[in-house]
Amino acid sequence: MKRILLGAIGALAMGATAASAGTLADVKARGSLVCIVNSGFVGFASTDKDGKWQGYDVDYCKATAAAVLGDPSKVKYKPATGKTRFTILNSGEGDVLWRNTTWTFVRDVDVKLAFQGVNYYDGQGFMVNKKLGVKSAKDLDGASVCIQTGTTTELNLADYFRVNKIKYEPVPTENNEESRRNILAGRCDVYTTDASGLAATRATFKDPENWVILPEIISKEPLGPVTRHGDDNWSDIIRWVKNAILAAEELGITQANVEAMAAKAGNNPEINRLLGTEGDLGGMLGLDKRWAVNAIKAVGNFGEIFERNIGTKTPVGLERGLNALWTDGGLQYTPPFR
Amino acid sequence: MSDASTTESYAPGTHPDLPPPLLESGAIYWVRKNLLSSWTNIGLTIAGVYALWLIVPPFYDWAFADAVFTAADRSECQSLGDGACWAFIQERFTIFIYGFYPEAERWRTIVTFALLFVAIGPLLFDNFPHRGKAMLFSLSYPFIAAWLLLGGFGLTPVGTDEFGGMLLNLIVGITGITFSLPIGIVLALGRASQLPAVRIICISFIEFIRGVPLITLLFLASTMLSYFLPPGTSFDLLMRVLIMVTLFASGYLAEVVRGGLQAIPRGQYEAADSMGLKYWQSMRLIVLPQALKISIPGIVNTFIGLFKDTTLVIIIGLFDMLGMGRSSLADAKWAGLSSEVYISIAVFFFLFCFAMSRYSLYLERKLETGHRI
Structure with a gap:
């Protein structure tokens, strides 16, 4: 008891950082990665019929676990709502946040989070029923708007309507499903959230052809992984796992051919460095030489993750759009592996 | 002139009871008395029947007549029928029950659940066979x-983070109910104590618990605790939840008692003192036998509330039945079937809560001594 009390006082005195030994050491000692995900978001995080987690963000959790621990199944998922996610991360109850989280100034600087890049570029849009005859978001004067609380969309909406001097009535909801019920029941005229979310929601309607997504995209929503302030080694790992997945697509490495390409050094020195057949990038991160091979083998490259979870062949049906590689006119771009 | 063949004569007091007049008995009488006894009641009856007619047939069509019971995904469901898509619930039924509990080990949860009935039998019913010996089993049941559930000593260990679904609701609910009653009684006695120290401790504890929402306590337990424990200490999350829920319920029970x-x-x-x-x-x-008897409705009320509050664990990232339902709803194959999920979960909670309230009525009737205090 006394020891606990002293420890508590000590922890408070040191500024109450929960994990002081470094997250990487903690994760290795624990033998599992605690990954904070959405408690349910179509295409990004959900459970399948065996209770296994699946989705775009979940695949990144698996890739991280594969890179750090060599096994994509060694993940403990920690579902969080929009309001609880940062508290859970900052209290040390989770190691990394892969949960469609928008990178903003205040979150980065004031909430003491460390954003590690962007794994999905999104933007906020509006969806209305066709029979309202609305052609543009500027026609929405006096509309009631379904919106999730605790998100950047809430703030963007207030900004946008203030700038355009139009009035609206917010209908706050806790999650996507609640908004979906509300707009179907006519309790709000408009549903606003990230365009990916709108498309995913519309795909679940019985009459998707009767709903339009308005042309205005009113915000930038760069979604990406988040770690705690002050653990630079761990932040590097998360950032470069994300980059490795992206580089794999640029370099034509897939889930299927990664083992063959990693078997021996090839002609492309960047591939060799990424897959650990040349140099020791993994060692610099404090990881195994085959960190990137393990990650890619677990979930595939960026394009594969995208198409498997949210691409045009899935019910969510999203185009690559901004998330195409920079060589294809998109924004996805990784710093070089050298 | 009297007709002896139709009118029999009886000695005083031996006339057999005649059936009551047709309009004063049976279904017609019941309808007249309960539904049509005044113009207001006639109006209310018509309104009630109309409301039922509005609600029941469409619900029946949706839930049964047009419902789809087997399909591979939502779009197939919708092409097969306009009603509910119970195929989804059917596919997800096992994870709603067991959560993430490993499939090969699920028999253990079933055994635990079956033994629960053996263990609570002697506690609930005094005509249980061999009640004395069975009580010993009840006492060792928690262990x-x-x-x-956890494994070890010959069984494969299962981490508490793999608990989920109905299993989690039952674990949290039953643990809370079992441990909060004795703690609550002790707190109630402490609050009425003559000793100032005991009284003040009990009062401050009870008032603290009653002044703070359960969500706050759970959130405190899940995220704030790690700020106060020495780095590297890990304290099982489910254990923290169980402690918080138990303390919360005992604060309320103390006031009921x-x-x-x-x-x-x-x-x-x-009288007790003088003896x-x-x-x-x-x-x-x-004192307690009489006090507890009159507190039964309040105690059961608290238990039912506690059981329903177990769904709040989703706030701190534990997946009870409702949480499993929500994360399943986000599966792109099935997304959008929330009515089916929420109705199934409501049915499950209704069954448990209704059983609890029926048992409390049974207990009240059994303990009825005829004189009210």
């Missing part, structure tokens, strides 16, 4: 259950 204690007339305490009973004797033999 047996913990061993079966205190209400019962106050309803006992002064004379009962004095030379010590404090615990007089409580155990005279």
Whole structure:
């Protein structure tokens, strides 16, 4: 008891950082990665019929676990709502946040989070029923708007309507499903959230052809992984796992051919460095030489993750759009592996 | 002139009872008396029947007539029928029940659940066969259950983060109910104590618990605790939840029991004292049996509330039945079937809560002594 009390006082005195030994050491000692995900978001995080987690963000959790621990199944998922996610991360109850989280100034600087890049570029849009005859978001004067609380969309909406001097009535909801019920029941005229979310929601309607997504995209929503302030080694790992997945697509490495390409050094020195057949990038991160091979083998490259979870062949049906590689006119771009 | 063949004569007091007049008995009488006794009631009856007619047939069509029971995904469901898509619930039924509990080990949860009935039988019914010996089993049940669920000592260990679904609701609910009652009684007695130290501790505890929402306590337990524990200490999340839920329920129960204690007339305490009973004797033999009996509805009320509050664990990232339902709803193959999920979960909670309230009625009838205090 006394020891606990002293420890508590000590922890408070040191500024109450929960994990002081470094997250990487903690994760290795624990033998599992605690990954904070959405408690349910179509295409990004959900459970399948065996209770296994699946989705775009979940695949990144698996890739991280594969890179750090060599096994994509060694993940403990920690579902969080929009309001609880940062508290859970900052209290040390989770190691990394892969949960469609928008990178903003205040979150980065004031909430003491460390954003590690962007794994999905999104933007906020509006969806209305066709029979309202609305052609543009500027026609929405006096509309009631379904919106999730605790998100950047809430703030963007207030900004946008203030700038355009139009009035609206917010209908706050806790999650996507609640908004979906509300707009179907006519309790709000408009549903606003990230365009990916709108498309995913519309795909679940019985009459998707009767709903339009308005042309205005009113915000930038760069979604990406988040770690705690002050653990630079761990932040590097998360950032470069994300980059490795992206580089794999640029370099034509897939889930299927990664083992063959990693078997021996090839002609492309960047591939060799990424897959650990040349140099020791993994060692610099404090990881195994085959960190990137393990990650890619677990979930595939960026394009594969995208198409498997949210691409045009899935019910969510999203185009690559901004998330195409920079060589294809998109924004996805990784710093070089050298 | 009298007709002897139709009119029999009876000695006074031997005439057999005749059936009541047709309009004063049976279904017609019941309808007239209960539904059509005045113009207001006729109006209300018509309104009620109309409301039922509006609600019941469409619901029946949706839930049964047009419902789809087997399909591979939502779009197939919708092409097969306009009603509910129970195929989704059917596919997800096992994870709603067991959560992430490993499939090969699920028999253990079933054994635990079956043993639960053996264990609570002697506690709930006094005509249980071999009640004395069975009671010993009941006392050891929490340990047996913990061993079966967590593993170790010959069983494969299962982490508490793999608990989920209905299993989690039941674990949290039953643990809370079992441990909060004794703690609550002790707190209630402490609050009525003559000793200032005991009284002040009990009052501050109860008032703190009652002044703070359960969500806050759970959130505190899940995220704030790690700020206060030494780095590297890990304290099982489910354990923290169980402790918080138990403390929360005992704070409320203490007040319910205190209400019962106050309803006992002064004379009962004095009678116990005058017989030379010590404090615990007089409580155990005279006061508590009467106080608890009149507190039954309040106690069961708290239990039912506690059981429904177990769904709040989703706030701190544990997946109870409702949480499993929500994360399943986000599966792109099935997304959008929330009515089916929420209705199934409501049915499950109704069954448990209804059973609890029926048992409390049974207990009240059994303990009815005929004189009210």
